[in-house]
Amino acid sequence: MSDGLNISAPADVLLDVNDLVVHFPAGRRGMFGSPSKVHAVDGVSFRVRRGTTFGIVGESGSGKSTTAQAVMRLIPMTSGQIVFGGENIADFRGEKLRLARSKFQIVFQDPFSALDPRRRAGDLIREPLDLLGIGSPREREVRVKQLLEEVGLPPQAADLFPHQFSGGQRQRLCIARAMAPEPDLIVCDEAVSALDVAIQAQILNLLKKLQRERGLTYIFISHDLGVIQHFCDEIAVMYLGRIVEQAPAQVFFSAPLHPYSWSLISAAAPPGPLRDRLKKDYLVKGDPPSPVDPPPGCRFVQRCPFVVARCRDELPILNIQADEHFVACHRTGEIAPPDFASL
Numbered sequence: 001m002s003d004g005l006n007i008s009a010p011a012d013v014l015l016d017v018n019d020l021v022v023h024f025p026a027g028r029r030g031m032f033g034s035p036s037k038v039h040a041v042d043g044v045s046f047r048v049r050r051g052t053t054f055g056i057v058g059e060s061g062s063g064k065s066t067t068a069q070a071v072m073r074l075i076p077m078t079s080g081q082i083v084f085g086g087e088n089i090a091d092f093r094g095e096k097l098r099l100a101r102s103k104f105q106i107v108f109q110d111p112f113s114a115l116d117p118r119r120r121a122g123d124l125i126r127e128p129l130d131l132l133g134i135g136s137p138r139e140r141e142v143r144v145k146q147l148l149e150e151v152g153l154p155p156q157a158a159d160l161f162p163h164q165f166s167g168g169q170r171q172r173l174c175i176a177r178a179m180a181p182e183p184d185l186i187v188c189d190e191a192v193s194a195l196d197v198a199i200q201a202q203i204l205n206l207l208k209k210l211q212r213e214r215g216l217t218y219i220f221i222s223h224d225l226g227v228i229q230h231f232c233d234e235i236a237v238m239y240l241g242r243i244v245e246q247a248p249a250q251v252f253f254s255a256p257l258h259p260y261s262w263s264l265i266s267a268a269a270p271p272g273p274l275r276d277r278l279k280k281d282y283l284v285k286g287d288p289p290s291p292v293d294p295p296p297g298c299r300f301v302q303r304c305p306f307v308v309a310r311c312r313d314e315l316p317i318l319n320i321q322a323d324e325h326f327v328a329c330h331r332t333g334e335i336a337p338p339d340f341a342s343l
Contacts, residue, residue, distance in 0.1 A: 014184060014217050015048040015071070020080035022063075022070050026292045039291045040066040042241035044080075045318070048185070048234075051211070053218040055232030055249070057225060057264065061288055062238040064221045068187045071219065072106050073097060085184065102132050102181035109190035111170035115162040121148075121173050122158030128180045147176040151206060168199035175206065179214075187219045192227060204231055225268040229253055234324075237261050240288050240299040243318055247325040254341045257327040259304050260284070265340055282338055298330070306335050 022041040028034065041063045048054040056064045069075045071082055073089060082090045084104060092100055105128070108114045115124055122144050129140045145155050151172040162170055171191065178186050188207070192200040204227065210216055222228050228235060229249060236246040237260060245258040256262060259282070266278035284303040297312040298304070304311065308331065316328040 010049075012049050013047045014050045014085060015219075016081070016083040017047070017067075017071060018045050018081040018083070020044045020067065020070060020082065021078040022066050022075065023078045036293050039241045039294055041070060041077075042294075044238075044241075044243055046236055046243065046246060048217055048219060050184075050217055051215050052233040053211070053220050053231055055220045055222065055228040055235045056238055057222055057228050057235060058238035059223065059288060061240075061291065063241040063291075064223075064238055065189050067238070068106070068189045068219060068221050072104060072187055073101075074106070099132065102128070102134065103183050104185040104187070105178035105181065105183045106187040106189060107171070107174050107178050107191045110194055111167060111174045112162060114174055115170060117162050119161070120158065121153075121160050121162065121165070124162075124173060125158070125177045125180055128177060132181055134181055143180065147179060150179070150210065151176045166199075167195055168202060171195065171199075171203055172206065175203075175210070179210065182214075183216075185217045185219070187221070189221045190223070191220075193222065193224065200227065207231070225264055237264065240291055240294065242299055242328065243326075244300065244329070245327045246318065251322075251325055255337065256340065257321060257325070257332050257337060258329050259306055259335070260300050262338055262340075266338070278338060298328075306331055 020041055021043055024038040024040060026036040026038045028036065044063070044067055046054065056067060058064050066075065070077045073082075073092070077090060080090065081088050089097070089100055125144045125147055126140050129135060129143060134140070135143060144158055148155055148157055153169065153172055153176070157165070162173070165173065192203050195203060207218065208231070211218065220228070220232055232249050234247070235249050235252045236243045237258065238244070239260050245252070245256060245261045247256075252261070253265065256265060262282040263284045266275070266282045269275035269278055284305070286303055289302050297314060298316055301307055301311045310330050314330065316330050318326045318328045320326050321332060
């Protein structure tokens with residue numbers, strides 16, 4: 001089922017994801033039962049404008065990273081469209097997909113495991129250029145030095161191995177490698193969550209600087225609302241494989257509409273009496289249900305304090321409530337939202 005954002009894309013849209021579905025087999029229910037599926041991503045649609053940062057937030061298991069990896073064509077998708085620069089890259093295979101990868105790159109969560117410990121930093125940064133056949137050998141060497149400078153590392157860093165760098169420096173290497181083929185889109189999949197807070201700020205500032213200078217477009221995956229609020233222009237909230245709310249960042253943090261969003265913001269509120277009250281009234285408890293063959297109805301129904309009968313029987317779709325503000329909830333407008341504007 002689509003999240004309802006499939007309309008003609010404006011010219012400033014770089015990425016248009018329409019009804020993306022990623023299911024994984026989960027065995028059979030008993031010896032003679034029918035096959036089960038993990039509904040990792042279940043009908044997700046969104047658009048990313050050129051030169052902006054699109055944030056995806058949610059708990060572990062919500063489908064954030066699976067969505068990112070499917071968009072990058074790193075895992076197989078069950079169905080849907082991924083229109084990048086006007087072409088449906090979901091249909092790309094073989095050499096066509098390999099060549100297209102120069103335009104979209106990814107930075108992973110753990111910079112150490114993302115870097116081959118047996119190779120020098122310069123070789124790692126040059127690898128995308130070698131694989132894609134970009135430039136002459138001399139031009140590639142010059143490009144590596146330029147990239148090291150852009151991410152704040154000295155030229156001699158090219159001769160060092162990953163273990164000789166700090167965590168923040170290793171992530172700078174990963175960013176340099178992602179930028180090597182001059183992509184239009186970079187996906188940051190929890191790219192700062194493994195770093196100390198001070199180093200997080202440095203990497204975020206670096207990403208912003210590169211975006212201003214190069215017109216980069218980002219998809220930023222995180223479970224940290226504080227980072228999302230600081231870094232993103234638009235935010236989508238995922239829960240159990242579906243987007244439940246999507247809005248510009250300022251609108252989302254001042255006037256969220258979905259009960260799950262209320263819970264996330266309440267948990268991230270600054271310490272004090274207001275946070276205590278918000279957590280008491282809106283913070284949901286327990287873990288999300290299993291994504292294996294979810295029942296009909298709202299995915300949030302087992303944890304939502306505002307459930308009515310319709311919520312158990314009918315899956316809400318993502319509908320527009322105001323300019324660029326979408327929410328998937330049957331009770332939008334019936335329940336008074338909390339006052340987050342004062343946070």
